[in-house]
Amino acid sequence: MTEPRASALAEALRNHPFFAGFDTAFVRAISAKASDQRFDVDEYLAREGTEAGLLYAVIEGKIALEIGSADRPHLTVQTVGPGEVLGWSWLVPPHRWRFDARAVKPSHAIALNGDVLRRTLRTHPKWGYEFMVRFMPVLAERLENTRVQLLDIHAR
Amino acid sequence: MLADQPRAPAHAETMGHPFAPIPYTVRSVVLETPDTTTLVVEPHGDQRIPSSRPGQFVMLYAFGVGEVPIGVAGGNAEGQLIHTVRSAGKVTQALTHLTPGDTVGIRGPYGHGWPVANARGGDVVVVAGGLGMPPLREVVYELFRHRDSFGRVEIVYGARTPKDLVYYNEIQSWRRRDDVRLQVTVDAAGREWYGDVGVVTTRIPDCRFDPPKTTAFVCGPEIMMKLTAQALVERGVKPESTWISMERNMKCAIGLCGHCQFGPSFVCRDGPVFCYRDLAPLLAVREV
Numbered sequence: 001m002t003e004p005r006a007s008a009l010a011e012a013l014r015n016h017p018f019f020a021g022f023d024t025a026f027v028r029a030i031s032a033k034a035s036d037q038r039f040d041v042d043e044y045l046a047r048e049g050t051e052a053g054l055l056y057a058v059i060e061g062k063i064a065l066e067i068g069s070a071d072r073p074h075l076t077v078q079t080v081g082p083g084e085v086l087g088w089s090w091l092v093p094p095h096r097w098r099f100d101a102r103a104v105k106p107s108h109a110i111a112l113n114g115d116v117l118r119r120t121l122r123t124h125p126k127w128g129y130e131f132m133v134r135f136m137p138v139l140a141e142r143l144e145n146t147r148v149q150l151l152d153i154h155a156r
Numbered sequence: 157m158l159a160d161q162p163r164a165p166a167h168a169e170t171m172g173h174p175f176a177p178i179p180y181t182v183r184s185v186v187l188e189t190p191d192t193t194t195l196v197v198e199p200h201g202d203q204r205i206p207s208s209r210p211g212q213f214v215m216l217y218a219f220g221v222g223e224v225p226i227g228v229a230g231g232n233a234e235g236q237l238i239h240t241v242r243s244a245g246k247v248t249q250a251l252t253h254l255t256p257g258d259t260v261g262i263r264g265p266y267g268h269g270w271p272v273a274n275a276r277g278g279d280v281v282v283v284a285g286g287l288g289m290p291p292l293r294e295v296v297y298e299l300f301r302h303r304d305s306f307g308r309v310e311i312v313y314g315a316r317t318p319k320d321l322v323y324y325n326e327i328q329s330w331r332r333r334d335d336v337r338l339q340v341t342v343d344a345a346g347r348e349w350y351g352d353v354g355v356v357t358t359r360i361p362d363c364r365f366d367p368p369k370t371t372a373f374v375c376g377p378e379i380m381m382k383l384t385a386q387a388l389v390e391r392g393v394k395p396e397s398t399w400i401s402m403e404r405n406m407k408c409a410i411g412l413c414g415h416c417q418f419g420p421s422f423v424c425r426d427g428p429v430f431c432y433r434d435l436a437p438l439l440a441v442r443e444v
């Protein structure tokens with residue numbers, strides 16, 4: 001990717017709520033090999049079981065996270081929208097997507113390269129720690145929401 | 157002291173004997189979901205119940221089966237009433253099987269409704285879970301009728317799946333207003349659903365309101381109201397400006413029999429709408 005494009009992506013990332021306020025050098029470093037991606041309705045950002053090498057920073061649109069199997073219809077368990085991030089399998093071995101991610105509105109996201117992210121976080125522990133301090137609450141919130149889903153709050 | 161709102165003395169507003177239901181004729185029936193039906197009923201003769209305020213309930217009598225408390229989802233000057241009923245047992249099953257021309261008995265209205273007037277001058281957030289929408293429907297129209305008296309209005313509606321959403325088309329028409337923000341979400345959905353998926357509490361951070369100047373009206377199953385009220389208070393909405401509507405089994409509906417006791421209160425007489433500030437400690441206790 002050319003320098004100007006990389007810096008445009010870094011700039012867009014700095015405006016994303018998840019990355020806002022991070023060290024500029026960190027945002028620049030993780031923007032290497034990042035790409036600006038647009039998805040039409042029903043286009044997939046990720047397919048369950050395939051190699052997961054990306055973290056998406058969603059800028060616009062809505063993405064459905066779906067799970068399913070051959071013997072039952074797919075179920076959307078969550079939707080992710082602007083300002084949110086999508087994907088943690090790039091961090092956790094064996095780096096395979098655990099769900100399908102399908103655009104349910106025309107969507108725009110910055111796709112960050114998982115190898116670059118892991119390498120940057122490993123070689124710069126201070127950035128790594130700051131990143132985790134932001135990433136963990138996202139995972140904790142999703143876990144909490146899953147618990148609430150299990151409570152079946154609409155049952156009487 | 158519960159619920160900081162103007163309180164009328166608890167009494168049966170039905171004329172004559174407090175337990176005598178007034179006959180109403182079923183005018184129309186709409187199947188909302190496989191187990192939930194909306195009934196429009198109108199007075200059989202000259203007698204009708206007094207008009208209700210948003211959040212009040214009536215005792216609906218399925219003749220020969222029994223009587224249950226049901227919220228008033230709407231009404232008009234001709235005395236028509238709208239009730240949305242989910243089949244949960246003997247009486248509600250009979251009510252959901254009524255057809256136009258059938259007769260039901262109604263007494264009421266009872267209880268204290270939503271203190272909509274208290275919200276004037278500030279922002280309002282209305283959060284409904286599943287069948288919590290019918291008791292809030294009239295709140296929404298009250299806000300629409302007096303739209304200039306309120307700041308921002310946010311409506312959040314959650315249900316288990318898309319097929320559990322009631323008044324679906326009517327609610328879509330609210331989206332066309334540019335002075336109201338509507339979020340509809342379900343806990344899980346199939347591929348045919350292009351809306352939000354996630355429990356109703358996940359929508360609270362997205363609501364736009366000025367927390368200290370916001371009044372919240374929350375209705376749904378108890379656990380949903382508890383988690384939503386907690387999420388609202390975490391965002392800075394005052395517990396004393398957060399209102400929830402409780403359900404308990406009822407018999408008399410006029411504060412005599414004690415069937416609907418909830419902690420120190422009777423839901424029929426002191427509620428069903430309560431201030432969250434007063435209820436929060438009780439909601440933390442199991443099996444109250």
Ligand SMILES: Cc1cc2nc3c(=O)[nH]c(=O)nc-3n(C[C@H](O)[C@H](O)[C@H](O)COP(=O)(O)OP(=O)(O)OC[C@H]3O[C@@H](n4cnc5c(N)ncnc54)[C@H](O)[C@@H]3O)c2cc1C
Nearest residue numbers: 224225226227240241242244245246247248403404405428
């Ligand atoms: C103020 C108030 C307003 C209500 N508004 C509506 C409404 O608008 N639409 C609607 O469909 N329902 C409403 N309900 C709930 C409705 O009254 C109950 O579903 C009904 O009483 C059940 O009676 P049943 O004979 O059909 O079932 P039953 O055979 O008596 O009970 C069936 C199941 O429902 C449970 N149940 C019974 N009564 C209640 C209750 N009050 N709250 C929670 N669970 C109960 C029972 O424990 C049992 O598990 C309201 C309840 C109250 C207190």
Ligand code: FES
Nearest residue numbers: 407409413414424
């Ligand atoms: S139902 Fe009798 S006291 Fe409430």
